[in-house]
Amino acid sequence: MTVQLLALLTALVIVVGILEMVRRRELREKYAALWVVVGLVIVLLAAFPGLLARLADLIGVEVPANLLFFLALVLLLAVSVHLSWELSKTEEEMRVLAEEVAILRLELDRVRLRLDAPRPGTPSPDARRPDVPVQDLPRPEPVRRDEGRA
Amino acid sequence: MSDPSTGRARALVIMPAWNEQEALPGTLAEVFAHAGDVDVLVVDDGSDDDTASVAAAAGATVLRMPYNTGVGGAMRAGFKYAQRHGYGAAIQVDADGQHDPREIAVVLAGLHEADVVIGARFADKGAYAVRGPRRWAMQLLAGTMSRIGRTRLTDPTSGFRAANVAAIDLYARHYPAEYLGDTVESLVIAIRSGLRVQQVPVEMRPRQGGRPSHAPWKAAVYLVRAVFALGLALVRRWPAVPPHAPVVAAPEGVRP
Numbered sequence: 073m074t075v076q077l078l079a080l081l082t083a084l085v086i087v088v089g090i091l092e093m094v095r096r097r098e099l100r101e102k103y104a105a106l107w108v109v110v111g112l113v114i115v116l117l118a119a120f121p122g123l124l125a126r127l128a129d130l131i132g133v134e135v136p137a138n139l140l141f142f143l144a145l146v147l148l149l150a151v152s153v154h155l156s157w158e159l160s161k162t163e164e165e166m167r168v169l170a171e172e173v174a175i176l177r178l179e180l181d182r183v184r185l186r187l188d189a190p191r192p193g194t195p196s197p198d199a200r201r202p203d204v205p206v207q208d209l210p211r212p213e214p215v216r217r218d219e220g221r222a
Numbered sequence: 223m224s225d226p227s228t229g230r231a232r233a234l235v236i237m238p239a240w241n242e243q244e245a246l247p248g249t250l251a252e253v254f255a256h257a258g259d260v261d262v263l264v265v266d267d268g269s270d271d272d273t274a275s276v277a278a279a280a281g282a283t284v285l286r287m288p289y290n291t292g293v294g295g296a297m298r299a300g301f302k303y304a305q306r307h308g309y310g311a312a313i314q315v316d317a318d319g320q321h322d323p324r325e326i327a328v329v330l331a332g333l334h335e336a337d338v339v340i341g342a343r344f345a346d347k348g349a350y351a352v353r354g355p356r357r358w359a360m361q362l363l364a365g366t367m368s369r370i371g372r373t374r375l376t377d378p379t380s381g382f383r384a385a386n387v388a389a390i391d392l393y394a395r396h397y398p399a400e401y402l403g404d405t406v407e408s409l410v411i412a413i414r415s416g417l418r419v420q421q422v423p424v425e426m427r428p429r430q431g432g433r434p435s436h437a438p439w440k441a442a443v444y445l446v447r448a449v450f451a452l453g454l455a456l457v458r459r460w461p462a463v464p465p466h467a468p469v470v471a472a473p474e475g476v477r478p
């Protein structure tokens with residue numbers, strides 16, 4: 073009976089904990105759903121121990137606990153594969169962003185250099201505010217090797 | 223980017239560099255002295271040393287990755303840059319000076335006949351030798367790659383390689399970022415996307431300064447991972463060549 077209570081309590085703590093994390097926006101809803109469902113199943117099994125035994129009997133598993141272990145293993149395996157997949161996707165997205173950031177930084181430096189350079193004919197005190205909008209500037213040529221040496 | 227003198231597209235040297243402040247100035251000076259009229263883009267891959275400033279001081283354009291992305295990530299950024307600036311050809315040259323800048327023109331000239339050209343050691347030229355498991359791995363890879371590429375490829379892990387517009391377009395999107403992917407897998411992608419891959423013999427030199435990014439004892443690991451990378455590359459599904467890129471290069475290779 074105490075074991076049953078322990079299982080019930082554990083399941084409740086998991087469900088409440090996950091809901092709280094979702095409420096604080098620390099867990100995305102799509103991940104939370106899975107764990108809430110898992111928590112609820114544990115609550116059910118803890119509240120009605122006969123359920124597991126009957127299910128095991130139905131499938132033909134002799135020891136009900138084995139059914140529980142089997143299901144738990146499959147679930148955990150599936151979850152970790154899923155997380156590896158998500159991580160791979162995220163890493164790839166991060167790489168693409170890193171490439172874009174590097175290229176943008178280079179282009180920005182070039183545009184800055186252009187804007188800061190004193191332009192002949194204009195006694196402009198503020199070179200950072202050109203009369204040409206930035207998007208109308210010609211596309212920067214790749215820096216020729218002699219320019220960079222200055 | 224059109225070269226006014228010839229009307230041809232310019233070539234971009236892409237140089238992946240990670241903590242290469244020692245070797246880089248020498249390599250860049252040699253490139254500027256011997257590679258003819260090319261632009262040079264050093265991709266500083268989150269170095270801890272002064273790679274970026276040393277490269278800029280030597281006159282190269284510097285692309286600075288926000289963190290280390292490996293040779294593959296750096297190269298894809300380089301190809302993206304080349305694509306957006308309309309370069310007609312891009313060639314990877316290592317920062318450590320192992321690739322002789324005098325041979326850049328030779329490798330680029332190979333683009334007359336192929337979309338991707340590998341500057342290959344062991345191809346009847348050069349004294350630079352590799353021994354032990356790393357050599358076996360290279361031989362295994364070379365045999366397999368030659369078969370699927372239907373051309374003689376003696377040095378598929380060589381980083382000294384040139385790409386024309388079609389290959390730049392492909393690599394700007396799909397240059398593999400995984401370990402060893404930058405060499406072996408990128409060739410498989412090219413071949414399976416219908417691009418022509420060829421090699422030209424070049425001499426390789428020992429590293430001209432600084433330290434190699436991987437220790438010799440990792441050679442055994444290299445063997446296993448190289449084979450794994452090749453296996454993966456072969457069973458993966460590859461995207462078709464981007465629609466606007468012609469599959470077969472124009473006869474003169476480097477296109478205007």
Ligand SMILES: Nc1nc2c(ncn2[C@@H]2O[C@H](COP(=O)(O)OP(=O)(O)O)[C@@H](O)[C@H]2O)c(=O)[nH]1
Pocket residue numbers: 237238239240241242265266267290291292293296297315316317318320381429433434435436
């Ligand atoms: N961008 C980038 N370049 C790297 C990295 N590791 C090595 N490199 C560069 O790749 C080139 C070859 O590296 P190296 O250590 O000489 O390898 P090896 O020639 O294959 O033995 C050099 O130009 C290195 O600076 C990395 O993590 N990122």
Ligand SMILES: [Mg+2]
Pocket residue numbers: 316318320429434
């Ligand atoms: Mg090297």
